[in-house]
Amino acid sequence: GPEAGPPARWRKEVGAGYAGLAVVGDRAVLFHRRGDLEIVEAVDVTTGRSRWTADEPTTFQPQVGGGDGPLCVPLLHAGSVFTFGAQGVLACRDLATGKTTWSRRTHREFAAAEGYFGAGSTPLVVGDLVVVDVGGRADAGIVAFDRRTGATVWQRTAEAASYSAPVAVDVAGRPHVLAVTRAACLLLEASRGDVCWQFPFGKRGPTVNAATPVVLPDGRLFVTAAYGVGGMCAAFDATAVRPQWQGEEPLATQYCTPLLVAGHLYGIDGRDDVPPADLVCADPQTGRVLWRERNFGYGTLIAVDGKLLAAKTDGELQLLRATPAGLNVLGRCRPLPGTVRALPALAAGRRYVRNAATLVCLDLAP
Numbered sequence: 306g307p308e309a310g311p312p313a314r315w316r317k318e319v320g321a322g323y324a325g326l327a328v329v330g331d332r333a334v335l336f337h338r339r340g341d342l343e344i345v346e347a348v349d350v351t352t353g354r355s356r357w358t359a360d361e362p363t364t365f366q367p368q369v370g371g372g373d374g375p376l377c378v379p380l381l382h383a384g385s386v387f388t389f390g391a392q393g394v395l396a397c398r399d400l401a402t403g404k405t406t407w408s409r410r411t412h413r414e415f416a417a418a419e420g421y422f423g424a425g426s427t428p429l430v431v432g433d434l435v436v437v438d439v440g441g442r443a444d445a446g447i448v449a450f451d452r453r454t455g456a457t458v459w460q461r462t463a464e465a466a467s468y469s470a471p472v473a474v475d476v477a478g479r480p481h482v483l484a485v486t487r488a489a490c491l492l493l494e495a496s497r498g499d500v501c502w503q504f505p506f507g508k509r510g511p512t513v514n515a516a517t518p519v520v521l522p523d524g525r526l527f528v529t530a531a532y533g534v535g536g537m538c539a540a541f542d543a544t545a546v547r548p549q550w551q552g553e554e555p556l557a558t559q560y561c562t563p564l565l566v567a568g569h570l571y572g573i574d575g576r577d578d579v580p581p582a583d584l585v586c587a588d589p590q591t592g593r594v595l596w597r598e599r600n601f602g603y604g605t606l607i608a609v610d611g612k613l614l615a616a617k618t619d620g621e622l623q624l625l626r627a628t629p630a631g632l633n634v635l636g637r638c639r640p641l642p643g644t645v646r647a648l649p650a651l652a653a654g655r656r657y658v659r660n661a662a663t664l665v666c667l668d669l670a671p
Contacts, residue, residue: 307429310622310638311656315353316668319659320344322374325648326657326664329381332356332400333657335664336388338363338374343390345379350655353666355515365391369421369511370663376425376468378648381433385452387435391423395437397455407455413442415448417466425468429482431495434458436482439464447484447491449469459498464489467507468515468560476501477545483526485514490528492541502546506546508534514559521589522568525549531559533574537571538592551649555587555594564608569595569629577603577646579619584615586629595629605648616658617650640665 320337327334328350334345342360349356365373373391380387385406386398393412398405410419412424417440426438434449439460443450443454446464450457464486471484473495480495491503507514512532519527521538526546529536537551556563558574563572570589574597584601586611587594604617613625614636620643624636641660650657 310636310640311667311669313640314655314668316660316666317348317353317664319664320374321372321661322376323646325378326650326659327379327381327386327654328650328652328657329400334379334381334386334400335650336375336377336379338411343375343394345386345388345396345398346421347400350653350666354360355616359403359405361390361394361396361408363394364388365419367422368419369561371422373537374626376423377427379430379496382430382452386523387428387430387452389424389426389428389437390417393417393424393439395435395450395455396559397426397435398451406453408453410451411437413440413611415439415445415460416443420466421511422468424466425515426466427470429471429473431473431480431482434495436471436495438466438469438471438484438486440464440487446486447482447493447498449495455606458611461493461498462486462491462503463499464491468513471515472518473521474520477656478540479543481543483518483520485516485518485528487514490518490526490542492546494543501543502541504536504546504548506530506534506537508532509611513559517562519563519565521565521571525589527563527570527589529556529558529563529572531557533557536592538589550592552592555592559603561603561605564606564613565589566608566611566613566627571606571613571627573601573603575603575604584627586627587634588629596631598632604645606649607649609651614649614651614656616623616645618644618646620645620660622649622656622658640667
């Protein structure tokens with residue numbers, strides 16, 4: 306029956322980590338930990354067989370409960386693989402061979418704290434730069450590296466790091482970087498790193514900023530966090546930011562990045578560790594909740610063909626048709642036991658999902 310879910314192409318044992326896979330062409334890149342090594346591994350998407358592995362030693366232990374593996378999805382760009390390990394090792398490798406092009410020990414070089422769970426802000430390529438939320442002291446909160454050589458191009462702000470990935474946005478025809486750090490949201494001009502504006506975002510104490518900022522089609526931004534912080538929608542340009550609405554409604558999410566589908570925001574309101582968590586549809590113009598699916602559970606969302614793929618932390622995958630009028634569950638399955646926290650990947654009709662021990666490739670092709 307439909308509850309069996311899509312067929313599994315292959316399964317593969319994996320080590321620790323919450324990093325999702327990155328896929329390009331016939332290669333999927335896995336980032337995981339075995340023993341005292343963080344391993345980058347390229348696998349064949351059709352068979353799951355390993356094509357190459359590369360590794361870096363690690364001694365990482367989280368300050369708070371959780372895993373000891375890497376958190377950041379590998380970044381694939383122009384034939385290179387960029388990884389950012391739990392202890393801040395930023396490395397560039399050749400996608401074809403796994404040979405290391407360059408590597409930087411960012412925590413050590415820029416005197417950054419490891420944070421509760423280790424480095425967890427996925428780097429961003431903008432033009433010839435790799436921009437990283439390092440959280441270094443002495444104005445090395447955000448650092449840009451030359452993507453070909455690894456040389457430092459610029460470093461800005463004294464902000465500590467978050468778990469939110471920076472995003473690229475064109476403002477007035479020029480590339481910019483929108484970033485949520487430990488305690489602020491800021492816009493930087495990409496080539497020189499000049500800070501255009503910033504505003505406080507987040508809360509002191511045992512909290513995290515982890516959802517990635519969303520740029521709405523009309524050029525506004527939406528940022529959100531749990532722990533009583535809530536969401537904020539603002540208009541902005543290269544010189545100023547103007548908040549429009551904010552609060553715990555419609556969406557205060559711990560780490561699930563909200564999705565924009567056909568002009569509406571969908572996200573999981575709440576926390577993984579403190580139920581309940583609800584799936585919410587909101588109008589980004591007003592911040593009004595259009596509907597709320599109570600006790601949906603926590604997890605992550607991917608948009609595809611106007612539908613949503615939810616991967617809940619309890620391991621259940623759901624295919625959803627979500628519109629402003631309501632929610633239909635089109636299918637559900639549980640291909641892996643236990644907890645699923647790593648962001649799944651979807652590419653060329655294959656969905657890659659991993660728990661703490663196994664990676665499965667599901668065939669979604671019709």
